[in-house]
């Protein structure tokens with residue numbers, strides 16, 4: 178299985194329309210890949226909080242349209258990263274105009290295969306954490322070669338989410354991100370940890386460039402179920418291509434069956 182991680186640069190000097198055209202063109206260049214992945218919030222930038230409201234799109238907005246067409250043109254499964262989604266009222270959102278950080282996955286015919294609303298919002302008491310609503314649902318995607326489990330950026334710090342995805346059958350954990358350079362060491366460490374503890378592949382696609390004054394880490398990474406780094410990008414814009422065999426997940430879990438030794442429902446300490 179071949180995956181292409183498009184580590185696009187998100188810089189303030191480029192308009193969203195231009196970046197959307199470039200992203201579509203980069204997706205088209207990946208014809209032949211089994212899976213193409215874009216990063217988190219690559220239209221606005223994950224830290225451009227003041228742009229979220231202005232640039233938010235309905236689910237089937239301009240980014241959806243451009244990515245559905247690019248997936249169909251290239252004939253690839255496309256994880257199109259995430260968009261700032263403006264949710265319609267009455268769909269479970271807390272109020273009119275609630276935003277979500279929503280990932281979109283398209284099949285090679287350009288149909289929407291899955292949408293995932295980021296569960297853990299970043300920023301503590303500001304930024305995404307106050308501007309966007311929290312997703313509630315774990316999402317897996319049945320790909321012809323494997324099962325994908327979806328997370329987004331800050332989700333990487335919450336192992337229980339990925340364990341839930343593994344329990345639902347995920348073998349390849351796909352994580353678009355807008356991770357900052359300042360915490361790059363955490364990015365690499367956590368990507369490897371999620372792979373080792375879940376005996377799963379991790380494909381983590383970040384952004385390059387600088388937006389809202391936050392230099393991005395780049396260094397998109399593909400990790401195998403043993404925790405070995407299969408491929409890692411540099412800091413700038415690049416397409417990271419990696420070949421791997423999803424059957425290694427079952428083989429690793431059989432040869433070193435640690436997941437079978439889980440003990441659930443532990444009693445809390447009594448004092």
Ligand SMILES: NC(=O)CCC(=O)C(=O)O
Pocket residue numbers: 217223298299329330331332334354355356357360363
């Ligand atoms: N966009 C994000 O979720 C940023 C996460 C981050 O910077 C961190 O976890 O550190």
